[in-house]
Amino acid sequence: MACDNSRKLPLIDLSGLEGPERGRIGKQILEACETWGFFQCINHGVDKSTQNAVREACLEFFKLSLEEKRKWTTSLATFEGYSNPKHKENTGKLAKTQEGVQFLFNLRDPNPVVNEDHERLYPSNPPTYKPAVRAYFKESIALEKKLLAVLSEALGLEADALMKGLEGGAGEAKFAFRSSLYIPESRTEDELAGIGLPPHTDTPSMLTLLFSDDVPGLEIEKDNEWVKVDHVPDSYIVNVGDPLEVLTNGRLKSVEHRAYAHTTKERFSCIVITIAQEEAKLGPLPQLIDAARPALYETRTMAEFMARLTTVGYGGKSTINFAKRTAVPVA
Ligand SMILES: O=C(O)CCC(=O)C(=O)O
Numbered sequence: 001m002a003c004d005n006s007r008k009l010p011l012i013d014l015s016g017l018e019g020p021e022r023g024r025i026g027k028q029i030l031e032a033c034e035t036w037g038f039f040q041c042i043n044h045g046v047d048k049s050t051q052n053a054v055r056e057a058c059l060e061f062f063k064l065s066l067e068e069k070r071k072w073t074t075s076l077a078t079f080e081g082y083s084n085p086k087h088k089e090n091t092g093k094l095a096k097t098q099e100g101v102q103f104l105f106n107l108r109d110p111n112p113v114v115n116e117d118h119e120r121l122y123p124s125n126p127p128t129y130k131p132a133v134r135a136y137f138k139e140s141i142a143l144e145k146k147l148l149a150v151l152s153e154a155l156g157l158e159a160d161a162l163m164k165g166l167e168g169g170a171g172e173a174k175f176a177f178r179s180s181l182y183i184p185e186s187r188t189e190d191e192l193a194g195i196g197l198p199p200h201t202d203t204p205s206m207l208t209l210l211f212s213d214d215v216p217g218l219e220i221e222k223d224n225e226w227v228k229v230d231h232v233p234d235s236y237i238v239n240v241g242d243p244l245e246v247l248t249n250g251r252l253k254s255v256e257h258r259a260y261a262h263t264t265k266e267r268f269s270c271i272v273i274t275i276a277q278e279e280a281k282l283g284p285l286p287q288l289i290d291a292a293r294p295a296l297y298e299t300r301t302m303a304e305f306m307a308r309l310t311t312v313g314y315g316g317k318s319t320i321n322f323a324k325r326t327a328v329p330v331a
């Protein structure tokens, strides 16, 4: 795929979202999710100091010695904890090439002490880490919920329709946080494309909120070309994940993207994502199926999506294609 540097990801100002401008902003978000699967937003309500604190705490963690960081080495059972591409023993088929830490939170309890294992995988060094992530997480969840509600309304549905769809009869969704450090590599620019994070769609994530430092690195597939995303200060990059494409019967697009490493600069990014419970049944919402647009996807459980991800591996569009119906019945 070639690179196209002339096209720009839609940038949406959310400042009027709770007022009379809500309908217009909702339409902009919907259109961006239908055509790009991505948008960038400003005035999103997450405090700048909260964002800065999380970035600083995460960077401080990444600066620790490898021996120290490995105290929180990833558990393959939950994908939580610290992973390092140069030490692959614990990353299995999900191996990526950036260094990262990830953990899950329950929606009802934003204090992420779910069980002993979870607590063990959640870094306590530096001491600022947990409080900074917790505060950041709370504000990001509020933004996730706000965006899912406005998207539901823009689709002509009740405000809670998408969140209910993600619950899929299995109870409240979970959220996860992942912070990543893209380590500089001494290779040519061409070789570095996709080295940071290979092309993929977001399989477990309904809606991904990405926040990064001022070093750009994300590329999005658009009409068979890679489009680089510029850094916009204090913004979020938001994208549709596989479950949201399935729930909206293909109206919103889960689009392939990748991230590149740089030759000299480090890059920090972190994501907050919404994840269905394992038993949740994910299929097109009945309100979005009709004779003109029959169901394009099978209903599958979240566990089936995850099993597909761990057996086939991370990358490409294989998990979303797995949910597609092979033959669409005549209505
Ligand atoms: O770091 C980035 O820019 C992209 C991260 C991403 O796509 C992911 O974690 O799924």
Ligand SMILES: [Fe+2]
Residues within 6 Å of the ligand: 200, 201, 202, 208, 257
């Ligand atoms: Fe992603």
